[in-house]
Amino acid sequence: MAEPIARLDDVSVSFGERVVLKNCSLEVPDGTIMCIIGLSGAGKSTILRLLDGLIKPDSGHVYLHEHDICHMRESQLIEMRTKIGFAFQFAALFDSMTVGENVSLPLREHTTLSEKEIFDIAMHTLDSVGLAHTYHNMPSELSGGMLKRAGFARAVVTNPEIVLYDEPTTGVDPIVTHLLTDTIKRLRKQLNSTAVVISHDLQSIYMMADYVAMLFEGAIIANGTVEDVRKSNNPIVQQFLQGSEVGPIPL
Amino acid sequence: MAHTLREVEESPTAQAVERVSVGVLASVGRRVSDMLEYTGGLTMLMWETAKTIFRLRIRFAETLNQCYLLGYQSLIIVLLTSLFTGMVFSLESAVQAVQYGFGSFVGGIVSYTVVRELGPMLSAVVVAGRACAAIAAELGSMEVTEQIEALKSLGLAPVRFLVVPRLLALMIMLPLLTIFADVIGVYGGQWIAHAQAHIGTQDFMASARQTVGFEDVVKGLFKALVFAVVIVMIGSYQGLTTKGGAAGVGKSATSAVVTCIILIFILNFVMSYFLYAGA
Numbered sequence: 001m002a003e004p005i006a007r008l009d010d011v012s013v014s015f016g017e018r019v020v021l022k023n024c025s026l027e028v029p030d031g032t033i034m035c036i037i038g039l040s041g042a043g044k045s046t047i048l049r050l051l052d053g054l055i056k057p058d059s060g061h062v063y064l065h066e067h068d069i070c071h072m073r074e075s076q077l078i079e080m081r082t083k084i085g086f087a088f089q090f091a092a093l094f095d096s097m098t099v100g101e102n103v104s105l106p107l108r109e110h111t112t113l114s115e116k117e118i119f120d121i122a123m124h125t126l127d128s129v130g131l132a133h134t135y136h137n138m139p140s141e142l143s144g145g146m147l148k149r150a151g152f153a154r155a156v157v158t159n160p161e162i163v164l165y166d167e168p169t170t171g172v173d174p175i176v177t178h179l180l181t182d183t184i185k186r187l188r189k190q191l192n193s194t195a196v197v198i199s200h201d202l203q204s205i206y207m208m209a210d211y212v213a214m215l216f217e218g219a220i221i222a223n224g225t226v227e228d229v230r231k232s233n234n235p236i237v238q239q240f241l242q243g244s245e246v247g248p249i250p251l
Numbered sequence: 252m253a254h255t256l257r258e259v260e261e262s263p264t265a266q267a268v269e270r271v272s273v274g275v276l277a278s279v280g281r282r283v284s285d286m287l288e289y290t291g292g293l294t295m296l297m298w299e300t301a302k303t304i305f306r307l308r309i310r311f312a313e314t315l316n317q318c319y320l321l322g323y324q325s326l327i328i329v330l331l332t333s334l335f336t337g338m339v340f341s342l343e344s345a346v347q348a349v350q351y352g353f354g355s356f357v358g359g360i361v362s363y364t365v366v367r368e369l370g371p372m373l374s375a376v377v378v379a380g381r382a383c384a385a386i387a388a389e390l391g392s393m394e395v396t397e398q399i400e401a402l403k404s405l406g407l408a409p410v411r412f413l414v415v416p417r418l419l420a421l422m423i424m425l426p427l428l429t430i431f432a433d434v435i436g437v438y439g440g441q442w443i444a445h446a447q448a449h450i451g452t453q454d455f456m457a458s459a460r461q462t463v464g465f466e467d468v469v470k471g472l473f474k475a476l477v478f479a480v481v482i483v484m485i486g487s488y489q490g491l492t493t494k495g496g497a498a499g500v501g502k503s504a505t506s507a508v509v510t511c512i513i514l515i516f517i518l519n520f521v522m523s524y525f526l527y528a529g530a
């Protein structure tokens with residue numbers, strides 16, 4: 001594996017009584033696409049939040065470029081996050097702004113580009129997810145899948161060096177799924193950026209992933225290339241990949 | 252019949268008493284720790300806000316927009332509240348005063364009270380009902396729909412982006428609204444004094460001018476400034492700490508307004524005590 005750009009080291013997270021991650025470790029190699037799979041409620045989104053410094057672990061460390069982000073001040077975190085894109089599971093567009101304003105916001109705030117350049121880049125990014133015609137719409141006028149794509153566009157518009165995608169293809173049609181999967185691959189190739197993708201869509205995972213990690217009961221139980229994980233002889237991984245009802249995973 | 256100590260301890264009554272007292276203690280403890288958490292969180296938020304303002308990291312367009320939303324849109328209700336309060340105050344005092352031969356003091360009494368107490372406080376209470384609830388609900392719904400996290404993920408601090416523009420806007424607008432409230436309150440009082448107790452406009456105004464100094468107006472505006480901080484900081488803090496979906500947003504908005512209004516009454520007393528103690 002390449003050098004890790006992001007790393008969870010022995011991390012535990014719980015919400016009240018509920019233990020979500022327990023001594024979980026994970027390395028995200030630089031310049032790769034890493035997919036995280038796991039049951040619903042397993043804590044996948046929690047991992048992305050940790051990597052973005054949005055929550056702090058109860059114990060353990062989160063490293064980004066070998067800097068421990070758990071001890072950073074909020075102002076340092078804010079600075080750090082300008083280099084990380086985050087496409088949220090439920091889009092999380094700002095509902096007081098138009099779709100175009102949402103996508104151009106990071107450009108407007110963090111660059112010195114002119115209005116014309118900002119408009120062009122935002123429009124181009126929206127176009128790449130098939131949403132150019134919604135530039136002037138309010139988020140409330142978009143469907144769930146369209147919101148998802150707009151959130152995707154906002155996360156990648158600044159070409160961040162790491163992009164965290166939380167289920168980018170859930171709730172969108174097969175054609176757009178293909179489009180988004182291709183976009184993730186293209187961005188990685190063009191910018192040599194790193195992507196951490198949570199997905200339940202095995203087909204698109206097989207299409208794009210360099211590495212796959214499976215989260216189960218608070219820890220990573222399988223981690224390797226797509227082939228490694230597919231050939232894993234862990235019965236839990238096999239049951240998950242086959243989507244079978246019978247097996248060691250309790251329903 | 253003699254009971255052993257153990258028997259008494261194990262009797263249902265003793266157990267119930269123990270349960271209740273432990274319950275009361277626990278709930279008092281929880282209250283205290285909640286309050287400490289609230290105060291601590293609020294202080295941190297105010298500190299962050301102050302730092303952002305002093306570093307001049309201000310979004311002017313958004314501040315102007317908030318001046319319109321929080322300030323200008325409250326103008327009508329502030330004017331109406333103040334007008335009718337000035338009127339009812341005058342109604343109650345003017346006729347009586349004339350009966351006892353103090354008719355020439357009515358202008359002073361009404362304007363003194365309006366400028367020093369009623370104008371700043373009622374404007375703040377009315378604006379709290381609108382703006383504090385609006386801020387708590389807006390930031391609260393942003394919190395529960397992950398928009399606050401999204402803001403952070405884009406490298407934007409919620410304090411700079413959301414809290415500071417609202418704070419500056421209301422610190423400008425509430426004193427302005429208070430000036431309007433003062434003027435219309437006194438005017439309403441004067442009108443009723445004339446209509447009900449036949450006190451002449453000239454007399455009323457002369458008495459008002461004699462009683463109320465420029466200093467009183469400034470102190471009233473200082474109060475308004477403090478109330479603006481209370482309204483925005485309580486609303487923002489409640490909003491940003493909202494949990495639990497739509498129901499949570501409702502709860503945040505309600506408790507923001509209640510907390511805010513109580514604080515306004517308390518702080519009004521405290522400020523009157525210190526500002527006017529010498530007078």
Ligand SMILES: Nc1ncnc2c1ncn2[C@@H]1O[C@H](COP(=O)(O)OP(=O)(O)OP(=O)(O)O)[C@@H](O)[C@H]1O
Binds near residue numbers: 015038046047089
């Ligand atoms: N803020 C929170 N407060 C309390 N519990 C939480 C919170 N966030 C997450 N959880 C709990 O943590 C667990 C993991 O949540 P998470 O969102 O990471 O799951 P996930 O793997 O992303 O699931 P899905 O595939 O359904 O999106 C869930 O059981 C959830 O109930």
Ligand SMILES: [Mg+2]
Binds near residue numbers: 166
């Ligand atoms: Mg999730």
